[in-house]
Amino acid sequence: MRDSEQIVNHAQKFCLENGLRLTKKRRQVLKALVESPFALSAYELRELCKTECDEMLPPMSIYRILDFLQEAGFVHRLNVSNRYTACSHIACEHEHLFSQFLICVKCKMVTEIDIPDLTIKNMKNDAASAGFELESPQLEINGICFTCKNRAA
Amino acid sequence: MRDSEQIVNHAQKFCLENGLRLTKKRRQVLKALVESPFALSAYELRELCKTECDEMLPPMSIYRILDFLQEAGFVHRLNVSNRYTACSHIACEHEHLFSQFLICVKCKMVTEIDIPDLTIKNMKNDAASAGFELESPQLEINGICFTCKNRAA
DNA sequence: TAATTTATGATACTACATATCATTTTGAGA
DNA sequence: TCTCAAAATGATATGTAGTATCATAAATTA
Ligand SMILES: [Zn+2]
Ligand SMILES: [Zn+2]
Ligand SMILES: [Zn+2]
Ligand SMILES: [Zn+2]
Numbered sequence: 001m002r003d004s005e006q007i008v009n010h011a012q013k014f015c016l017e018n019g020l021r022l023t024k025k026r027r028q029v030l031k032a033l034v035e036s037p038f039a040l041s042a043y044e045l046r047e048l049c050k051t052e053c054d055e056m057l058p059p060m061s062i063y064r065i066l067d068f069l070q071e072a073g074f075v076h077r078l079n080v081s082n083r084y085t086a087c088s089h090i091a092c093e094h095e096h097l098f099s100q101f102l103i104c105v106k107c108k109m110v111t112e113i114d115i116p117d118l119t120i121k122n123m124k125n126d127a128a129s130a131g132f133e134l135e136s137p138q139l140e141i142n143g144i145c146f147t148c149k150n151r152a153a
Numbered sequence: 154m155r156d157s158e159q160i161v162n163h164a165q166k167f168c169l170e171n172g173l174r175l176t177k178k179r180r181q182v183l184k185a186l187v188e189s190p191f192a193l194s195a196y197e198l199r200e201l202c203k204t205e206c207d208e209m210l211p212p213m214s215i216y217r218i219l220d221f222l223q224e225a226g227f228v229h230r231l232n233v234s235n236r237y238t239a240c241s242h243i244a245c246e247h248e249h250l251f252s253q254f255l256i257c258v259k260c261k262m263v264t265e266i267d268i269p270d271l272t273i274k275n276m277k278n279d280a281a282s283a284g285f286e287l288e289s290p291q292l293e294i295n296g297i298c299f300t301c302k303n304r305a306a
Numbered sequence: 307t308a309a310t311t312t313a314t315g316a317t318a319c320t321a322c323a324t325a326t327c328a329t330t331t332t333g334a335g336a
Numbered sequence: 337t338c339t340c341a342a343a344a345t346g347a348t349a350t351g352t353a354g355t356a357t358c359a360t361a362a363a364t365t366a
Contacts, residue, residue, distance in 0.1 A: 079233040102285040113283045119275045130266045131299045132255040146284045
């Protein structure tokens with residue numbers, strides 16, 4: 001898990017540069033999310049932190065830490081499943097646009113992609129035709145990843 | 154509210170033709186949903202039914218009724234907000250494709266539109282590029298309806 | 307060091323949802 | 337019409353996601 005350490009270190013650096021504090025517990029929660037291929041609920045994170053560090057954070061703390069991590073842009077909330085996933089762009093100089101999350105119904109793996117401009121444009125038009133102005137959308141879509149699909153075949 | 158009666162009657166007719174039973178309580182819940190411009194939670198529906206008919210259904214019943222109404226295609230569940238909304242196509246011969254729900258952040262009004270083929274195609278391509286095969290998507294998008302937008306201006 | 311801000315903990319509670327078992331209602335067949 | 341089985345609904349308890357509130361601890365700043 002060298003990899004996840006590195007990503008978390010990027011986050012740490014970002015925090016230092018921006019007057020944010022990536023405390024021990026926040027680091028711990030972020031690390032758990034970075035290492036998980038699938039999204040985790042607040043209470044699942046709580047269990048994970050317990051097995052990792054043998055200390056049970058109260059729910060409130062978990063939610064506050066998740067709020068912080070979201071504010072800082074390290075973590076996204078999947079609204080459909082009430083779960084949290086680390087942003088894929090913590091360690092890169094990626095300008096963060098609107099995200100689409102592809103969730104495999106078999107293995108639950110989450111993949112974060114940017115919504116292409118063309119797709120956004122289409123969706124804006126679709127909405128406008130119905131008398132609506134789109135807000136910055138976040139899409140959460142179920143499907144099946146090619147790994148699982150190939151395994152099935 | 155003649156209008157909602159008529160829609161519910163369509164549902165009734167559909168049920169008769171298909172060996173389903175639109176019982177009194179199911180009718181009542183469906184009517185409440187048809188008349189509401191915004192989506193309702195199970196517990197909000199419970200309150201509504203109480204004020205309408207002075208009888209408090211247990212949560213389990215509400216959820217079972219909602220399951221039935223969804224099965225029958227009269228009602229959709231908005232997964233992001235845990236709320237329910239009547240299908241816009243109960244009383245028309247519309248072939249039901251994949252739905253997109255536009256939710257106004259001001260007035261909470263829900264508008265159901267079909268996702269245009271082009272948009273679906275784009276999204277399928279976007280997903281495929283990331284090693285994913287899309288499942289039948291349901292999109293729930295926040296925005297602002299033109300009514301609210303004009304009021305603001 | 308004292309004062310202030312920021313982070314975390316503890317307790318209790320609300321909202322959404324389901325498991326399980328009991329009772330009522332309905333419709334089909336004798 | 338009576339009987340029985342299936343379908344629908346009710347009651348009780350419980351699980352899970354999330355928040356309100358007030359208290360304490362840790363880190364900054366003066
Ligand atoms: Zn991201
Ligand atoms: Zn998969
Ligand atoms: Zn519909
Ligand atoms: Zn509106």
